Amino acid sequence: MTDAIDTPEDISLANLPNPAGAHDLLSKFKPLINEREALLATGVRDPFSIVMTEVKSPTLAVIQGKDTILLGTYNYMGMTFDPDVVAAGKKALDEFGAGTTGSRVLNGTYQGHRECEDALKEFYGTKHAIVFSTGYQANLGIISTLAGKGDYVILDADSHASIYDGCWLGNAEIVRFRHNSVEDLDKRLGRLPKEAGKLVVLEGVYSMFGDVAPLPEMVTVAKKHGAMILCDEAHGMGFFGPNGRGVYEEMGCEDDIDFVVGTFSKSVGTVGGFCVSNHPDFEVLRLVCRPYVFTASLPPSVVATAAASIRKLMHAGDKRAHLWKNSKRLHQGLRDLGYHIATQTAQSAIIAVMLPDQETAVGLWQALLEGGLYVNLARPPATPAGTYLLRCSLCAEHSDEQVGQIIEIFATAGRAVGCIS
Amino acid sequence: MTDHDEIFERVAEQIEPFNKKGVDLTDATTFAGDLEWDSLTVMDFVAAVEDEFDILITMNMQAEIDTVGQLVATISKLKKAA
Numbered sequence: 001m002t003d004a005i006d007t008p009e010d011i012s013l014a015n016l017p018n019p020a021g022a023h024d025l026l027s028k029f030k031p032l033i034n035e036r037e038a039l040l041a042t043g044v045r046d047p048f049s050i051v052m053t054e055v056k057s058p059t060l061a062v063i064q065g066k067d068t069i070l071l072g073t074y075n076y077m078g079m080t081f082d083p084d085v086v087a088a089g090k091k092a093l094d095e096f097g098a099g100t101t102g103s104r105v106l107n108g109t110y111q112g113h114r115e116c117e118d119a120l121k122e123f124y125g126t127k128h129a130i131v132f133s134t135g136y137q138a139n140l141g142i143i144s145t146l147a148g149k150g151d152y153v154i155l156d157a158d159s160h161a162s163i164y165d166g167c168w169l170g171n172a173e174i175v176r177f178r179h180n181s182v183e184d185l186d187k188r189l190g191r192l193p194k195e196a197g198k199l200v201v202l203e204g205v206y207s208m209f210g211d212v213a214p215l216p217e218m219v220t221v222a223k224k225h226g227a228m229i230l231c232d233e234a235h236g237m238g239f240f241g242p243n244g245r246g247v248y249e250e251m252g253c254e255d256d257i258d259f260v261v262g263t264f265s266k267s268v269g270t271v272g273g274f275c276v277s278n279h280p281d282f283e284v285l286r287l288v289c290r291p292y293v294f295t296a297s298l299p300p301s302v303v304a305t306a307a308a309s310i311r312k313l314m315h316a317g318d319k320r321a322h323l324w325k326n327s328k329r330l331h332q333g334l335r336d337l338g339y340h341i342a343t344q345t346a347q348s349a350i351i352a353v354m355l356p357d358q359e360t361a362v363g364l365w366q367a368l369l370e371g372g373l374y375v376n377l378a379r380p381p382a383t384p385a386g387t388y389l390l391r392c393s394l395c396a397e398h399s400d401e402q403v404g405q406i407i408e409i410f411a412t413a414g415r416a417v418g419c420i421s
Numbered sequence: 422m423t424d425h426d427e428i429f430e431r432v433a434e435q436i437e438p439f440n441k442k443g444v445d446l447t448d449a450t451t452f453a454g455d456l457e458w459d460s461l462t463v464m465d466f467v468a469a470v471e472d473e474f475d476i477l478i479t480m481n482m483q484a485e486i487d488t489v490g491q492l493v494a495t496i497s498k499l500k501k502a503a
Contacts (some may be wrong), residue, residue, distance in 0.1 A: 157464055174480035178468060191477045240458055
């Protein structure tokens, strides 16, 4: 029976003693593992392991063999398949190769990186632009470099993870204020030492509820206390303001925001991050910002697609108008069906459907998917106040017919799950 | 009444609305363990304490605070510094 020892069952990891012994560093995740297993045991699909086997357009993909309308991609302006953008990427791939294999400050800055930064400067009307490899790294780098030990970062409680992580990386003192509360911001700034360096971090659009910040009031308060201001426009770029710069442009705060951070992975339609500013010493950040220095730069094809896309976004008035129309129509349509939406009106291209618990949220998410619609499931701790959300993000390329279909699918799925009548 | 006792009492008042399980409070009571607070509850509670004492408890300080007694000591220190 010696050969029995070698059967796969016997050598499976499950039967071996835990190699980590009593000090398994992964044991702290047991509660999450158990919660997830319990949820999947009820027969629902795993919302966090969707695979798209074919992507037909910015709004349509194949998931498990089925054509599925995409309503959770942040692909706001539908630039991913724009022929000029794709052509620019192919050309750069042919001419400059697949990757740079180097840091921006060593061998990783090509002509394309410069052209991409030039496109950003033109788009934002700023003197300076720095491109990072992801939006996450842009926040991580800029915040950690601006606010070091002894400085204060004052941030909204609902800030994106990249903002929190940027604070921790820089060893700054971190002070939170209640979401979108001007009064709370004022109070907390007033309790800080007058002479300390202060960075107030705001977001134009908050991605969980899709609500916008009262930027003019916040800017006034921050300036009163002598703080510098960073505004993250990840979810505002492309369709807020006369030039599509973001919520801060729409609200007339252009002269008061010191640093604007953004991403290429939403409206621009590829990957990457950036910061633009008029600060005269801004360029020094290239030398001292660790998430900029100690990572490889974006591939030439990516910066080429980003530059082409940004230049097209400058003249995308018709697309913007259609995106806003889609957003307002979906908001109204879902409200009419009886869904509870996180914002009273459509404040951005994110429409967040609020649900009472995880079971309902996952149930509806799955029913929508079976009906041919993909949305994002969001759960605590990513969401504010312990809420479960189905987050919808619209695209300028969603046709009127598709928006109609989306509302239909929400009607059928919601009734099947029993969360609307 | 000592400084510690007075602050403890005011902290206990602030804990009350979040003390869903009616846990008895001592210096050794832990926020995560005994009171079973998640990060969102902690955030609301800290904001309330900050307003009550007109102080700032940065997230860096919060990371070092596990028990009610440690919070009371931190508040006492912050009030003396002010």
